[in-house]
Amino acid sequence: MKYILMMNHPGKGPYEVMSWPEEDLKRHIGFMKTFARKLAAAGELVMAEGLGTPDQAKLIRAGKDGQPITDGVFPESKEFLVGFWIVDVETTERAIAIATEASAAPGRGGKPMSIPIEMRQVMSTPPVEP
């Protein structure tokens, strides 16, 4: 079964990592790379992507004439998606374990961030008839 694990940046304001000290940044980047490598080696990683910064985000709607209506940054949003993993695992428990590990990514001073990870199942093909 496939799950998408979405890492959200809590709170408003600029990307938190933008102002981290070098050591903390290095530790965090290193963790993310190792994490993806481990998942790939376990045969569980479908894909992992980081997203551009929220400042660059746009909100797009089709207007009445079909033309795009584009909004820039939306400061009222409480959180932003910063990246996601799609994993293919045997059990829901395994997906939760992976999400927990991602949530504990090292932050300032190496302390686990406990960053919220939203986990949703990726819909599958219909079951094969017996």
Added chain:
Amino acid sequence: MVPTPGGADARGSSPLPPHLWRELAPQVLGVMVRRYRDFAACEDAVQEALIAAAAQWPREGVPDNPRGWLIHVAIRRLTDHVRAESARRHRESLTVSLVPPDEQIAMAADSDGARGHEREHDDTLDLLFMCCHPALSPASAIALTLRAVGGLTTAEIARAFLVPEATMAQRISRAKQSIEVAGRQFEMPAGEALAARLGSVNHVLYLIFSEGYSASTGSALIRTDLSSEAIRLTRLLRRLVPDSAEVAGLLALMLLTDARRVARTDAEGGIVPLDEQDRTLWDQARIAEGVALISQTLPLGRVGPYQLQAAIAALHDEAATADATDWRQILALYQVLRAISPNPMVALNHAVATAMVDGPAAGLAELDGLTADARLANHHRLESVRGHLLERAGDRAGAIACYRRAADRTTSAAERDYLLLRAARLEESSEPTAK
């Protein structure tokens, strides 16, 4: 590229070495397309011929003229298809129009051989021109070139570009349709048209190379193979048009850039900037080949953008240390490049060279003149270059702000990491950088 097991690809069980397959397939396709124009039908026929060869040759041995054999079988398959199709649709006339009269009778296997290598070259070149047709989007041209000329499987190309195989198959199929439309009035270009079409081919090959070289996402290992493939195809192109100075320049540029590939990233995949690279890791054989090539090409006097970029890359490659770089000559080359091929990135690099020769203040002044360019105003490279120059000028706070703005705008995760680390390091350095 890792061969795909069990694909529609005939190479797996081939008695021929893979590189021979890779050379034969586009030649055969080139001959077919040149004669019959119908790209998609020709490609199918060549695939079938390759599969037939994979089945037959291990049993019966490789024929004396494998290319002629493949052409012969492909023509037979194509005519079979056309006949079956037209019978089904009661359109006998199609057969007559599609197959030239002198070839409606099955051809002798090596009847093509008489006209020798020149013909063979023309066929492959023709195929390259088709695949890099200006009517195609760059993404389509890249995919089609790798498929038809490079002989890569759709699965391999899909993996290299990190898209699902079905997506890539669709992209290639749409490209073929565009080719068929364009191909109807296709003629081998001559004179200025030839130069323009050669320019399109160069551009596509360069894009393939950069895609592999930048390896911004995904598995770097797979993507760097794209660089090797681009170099292989450019070598092929150079054999086809040995007189083109720009093709030679392009090949030199690729070799001289690729020479630094290993040193360009650290063990974790992080970016190592040119002035911090371990130059002992640079590939000296590549450098020697690239330098020799550009040294014999530049004096020909038909200078173009690829040759100039190759000459700049050669100056970097030949410097034993970053400090020993001949920035004066690099600046001079960027001046010529800016004059003949003005674009924002060249202007930015020119400003960097100015800073290296006349000091950061001169470089920063040049950057100020570039902010008016809409293509650059919000570009991360502008902020990144400004950051480096401010850092050199001793303005730490300004440099940090620029690095972080650049990090905010870049679309490459590796570059963002690099810029943020650079800003963080600068912020923590207790000693102010010298003015």
